[in-house]
Amino acid sequence: GAVVSQHPSWVICKSGTSVKIECRSLDFQATTMFWYRQFPKQSLMLMATSNEGSKATYEQGVEKDKFLINHASLTLSTLTVTSAHPEDSSFYICSAIGAGLAGVEQYFGPGTRLTVT
């Protein structure tokens, strides 16, 4: 149980275009979802926290107009990278906390590798 999926697993796009990444909780309802970015050989950096039906809370230094987060349902959150540039190339990982699940464990998605050319 407690499976989180992401789609796509990898994507290549041209500079200036927008890319949408989906994060789904498959067998539980996610009250809160988190979006992380991980550059090569670096740690996970939290970008934003989203709760279903409300605006996301962005971490300091993360441009909310560039990284659009929509948590439209208890099983789906999306991250849209708008006007992507090569420096946005990274591994994007979501995680979710489940309503009714025991403990405070975050369940991580498999990640999406974004390459902007």
Next chain:
Amino acid sequence: GENVEQHPSTLSVQEGDSAVIKCTYSDSASNYFPWYKQELGKRPQLIIDIRSNVGEKKDQRIAVTLNKTAKHFSLHITETQPEDSAVYFCAASIDTGFQKLVFGTGTRLLVSP
């Protein structure tokens, strides 16, 4: 806000040896400390966690110790195996609200046969 430091950044051991990774945190309100193992290109996997009301927790070859006074916690892996080779991250969180995790910088563990 919370800041988590992790050492060492790389650790090489021989198969069968023990490995110890140490983390310190800054926010005394933090009370949940998970450890994750991440293989290249994969998602982080929770391997063990500890809460502040416990000083030590063990799960087979893996153990975690916590010193709340000193604000540090450590991961101990005994009888290391080549498949233990990965990047390990510690994290800290407050066990209420949105449970935001702050990650350490990671330790690349290499276990040589």
